[in-house]
Amino acid sequence: MAQINPSILSADFSRLAEEARAVEGADWLHVDVMDNHFVPNLTLGVPVVESLSRATGTPLDCHLMIEDPDRWAPQYVEAGAGSVTFHVEAAAAPVRLAREIRAKGARASMALKPATPIEPFEDLLPELDMLLIMTVEPGFGGQAFLDIMLPKIRRTRELISKHGLELWLQVDGGVSASTVERCAEAGADVFVAGSAVYGANDPAAAVRSLRESAERATASAAWACGH
Numbered sequence: 001m002a003q004i005n006p007s008i009l010s011a012d013f014s015r016l017a018e019e020a021r022a023v024e025g026a027d028w029l030h031v032d033v034m035d036n037h038f039v040p041n042l043t044l045g046v047p048v049v050e051s052l053s054r055a056t057g058t059p060l061d062c063h064l065m066i067e068d069p070d071r072w073a074p075q076y077v078e079a080g081a082g083s084v085t086f087h088v089e090a091a092a093a094p095v096r097l098a099r100e101i102r103a104k105g106a107r108a109s110m111a112l113k114p115a116t117p118i119e120p121f122e123d124l125l126p127e128l129d130m131l132l133i134m135t136v137e138p139g140f141g142g143q144a145f146l147d148i149m150l151p152k153i154r155r156t157r158e159l160i161s162k163h164g165l166e167l168w169l170q171v172d173g174g175v176s177a178s179t180v181e182r183c184a185e186a187g188a189d190v191f192v193a194g195s196a197v198y199g200a201n202d203p204a205a206a207v208r209s210l211r212e213s214a215e216r217a218t219a220s221a222a223w224a225c226g227h
């Protein structure tokens with residue numbers, strides 16, 4: 001079952017609660033936390049996540065593009081996030097951190113920037129509930145999808161199948177009506193979409209349409225046979 005997670009980064013920050021409610025029916029609300037160190041952009045932090053979690057019934061999928069996630073990630077669980085993603089490039093102790101996120105009651109997820117390969121992290125996969133493959137350089141919404149990431153999505157799906165894991169495979173960056181099917185065919189099952197949802201006249205309809213396209217592509221994909 002394909003999941004669509006609208007990214008609040010493309011919403012109007014002066015009306016966050018309203019914008020969160022505009023995508024009710026989405027599986028998760030994707031919240032991009034940027035610290036202007038790990039990426040050259042600054043967004044929001046723990047107090048805003050706390051308020052958002054009270055303002056919407058949609059669970060929060062927090063994507064931490066920050067340094068020192070070992071210190072900060074647990075605070076996002078306490079603030080109400082249902083899923084917390086840290087970047088492996090920034091984490092000092094990714095296994096310990098994933099275990100701590102899970103122990104606090106959230107789904108633990110690890111992200112890879114475009115130039116970070118999956119292979120060195122094969123043994124970590126059982127510690128995770130989701131793996132995020134960035135399909136743009138992290139930092140900004142509205143960038144063009146990097147189709148050179150498709151082989152990495154494919155290889156990651158093969159590793160997940162090889163180990164018989166339930167792990168979700170998320171793609172983030174440039175996901176739209178014209179790229180979602182290729183991501184689904186390659187093996188992704190969770191799709192973050194910022195500009196493709198909040199740039200649409202009807203964001204909730206955009207979510208439904210992306211989900212339909214992803215599910216159609218998944219149904220005919222070799223990786224999903226018997227999934």
Ligand SMILES: O=C(CO)[C@@H](O)[C@H](O)COP(=O)(O)O
Pocket residue numbers: 007009010030032063065136137138139140141142143172173174175192193194195196
């Ligand atoms: O993490 C990020 C960017 O760093 C993303 O979540 C973007 O916010 C996705 O926006 P679009 O590429 O879909 O416009």
Ligand SMILES: [Fe+2]
Pocket residue numbers: 007030031032063172192
């Ligand atoms: Fe993101």
